Amino acid sequence: MTRIVIAGCGDVGTALGVRLAAEGHEVWGLKRNPGTLPDTIRPLAADLSRPESLTVLPGGIDQVVYAAAAGGYTPENYHMAYVDGVRHLLALLAQRAEPVQRLIFVSSSSVYDQTAGEWVDEESPAQARGFAPESLRTGEQYILQSGYSAAVVRFAGIYGPGRTYLIRKVQSGPACCEPGLYTNRIHRDDCARVLQHVLGLSEPAPVYLGVDDHPALQCEVLAWLAGALGCPPPTPTAESDRDRNRARSNKRCSNRLLRTSGWTPIYPDYRAGYRALLESV
Ligand SMILES: NC(=O)c1ccc[n+]([C@@H]2O[C@H](COP(=O)([O-])OP(=O)(O)OC[C@H]3O[C@@H](n4cnc5c(N)ncnc54)[C@H](OP(=O)(O)O)[C@@H]3O)[C@@H](O)[C@H]2O)c1
Structure with missing residues (x-):
């Protein structure tokens, strides 16, 4: 039995925790308001921005997954969630007698700024500018330089139960x-399975891109959803309506490294994932 802490145990962290607990591991979910965590995840009420609150962490922790999200789109929130929080947690872990055996940081494919629809993988330059990707990259570096057996997982757009932004967009459409424009995504349950997989690897790569098998054009995804929902098809924006000054990120993220390490998605593309989602509502 492994003792695992999920720091920032929200949607993805809870899905992961439930899976790990079902395998017989001892799982703690750390968040400011842990009251709604499922019974199989032990609650830890703590605030990653307040180092003194983190002393609630139990001893003898084997693995840690850092999956906190920023509370809002501001430099302060991002710095807290991906820089200060990571720093505080690492400082606490450094005081413990036993080093953790695996540390994972949940990051985002938004660290890439490629704009030509090209394929990107873990070797591609990740040079997006702005407080959000810069905070994420700082957190990544803290984790990778921590001295523990560590890995970063960069997820693309997460969808799944309760995360139905695109469905609502189509329903209120056109x-x-x-x-x-290419879009990249991954189902919430596949995120949990990626993290579970990387926790179990004996020698993980430093970085994994967590996406499904098929990046898809935004217009194609919206048209398919509109068809499935019986809604009007999407309207392509005219070239003149687009902000030509804005270098919009446009890339196709590859999951080849994850797949060659032995992971397979339950939902290999948007059709499989959204079909399951539509059937469940
Ligand atoms: N949304 C996407 O499409 C997407 C794409 C790529 C990557 N990601 C990343 O995936 C990760 C997990 O996302 P998610 O969807 O599971 O997020 P989520 O549901 O919002 O969960 C994040 C959790 O972090 C906790 N948290 C936030 N600030 C905290 C603090 N100061 N101290 C302790 N806990 C704190 C929150 O709980 P409390 O409020 O109770 O503290 C929340 O439950 C995040 O890093 C996110 O950036 C998301």
């Missing part, structure tokens, strides 16, 4: 879409 939605607008940008011709030629």
Whole structure:
């Protein structure tokens, strides 16, 4: 039995924790308001921005997954969630007698700023500018330089139960879409399975891109959803309506490294994932 802490145990962390607990591991979920965690995840009420609150962490922890999300789109929130919080947690772990055996940081594919629809993988430059990707990259570096057996997982857009933004967009449509713009995604349950997989690898790579098998054009996804929902098809935005000054990220994220390490998605593309989602509501 492994003792695992999920720091920032929200949607993805809870899905992971439930899976790990079902395998017989002892799982703690750390968050400020842990009251709604399922019974199989032990609650830890703590605030990653307040180092003194983190002393509630139990001893003898084997593995840690850092999955906190920023509370809002501001430099302060991002710095707290991905820089200060990581630093505080690492400082606490350094005081413990037994080093953790695996540390995972949940990051985002938004650290890439490729704009030509090209394929990107873990070797591609990750040079997006702005407080959000810069905070994420700082957190990644803290984790990778921690001295523990560590890995970073960069997820693309997460969808799943309760995360139905695109469905609502189509239902309130017709939605607008940008011709030629690729989108990348992964189902919430596959996120949990990626993290579970990386926890179990004996020698993980430093970075994994967590995405399904098929990046898809935004217009194609919205058109498919509109068809499935019986809604009007999306309206492609005219070239003149687009902000030509804005270098919009447009890339196709590859999951080849994850797949060659032995992971397979339950939902290999948006059709499989959204079909399951639509059937469940
Ligand atoms: N949304 C996407 O499409 C996407 C894409 C790529 C990557 N990601 C990343 O995936 C990760 C997990 O996302 P998610 O969807 O599971 O997020 P989520 O449901 O919002 O969960 C994040 C959890 O972090 C906790 N948290 C926030 N600030 C905290 C603090 N100061 N101290 C302790 N806990 C704190 C929150 O709980 P309390 O409020 O109770 O503290 C919340 O439950 C995040 O790093 C996110 O950036 C998301």
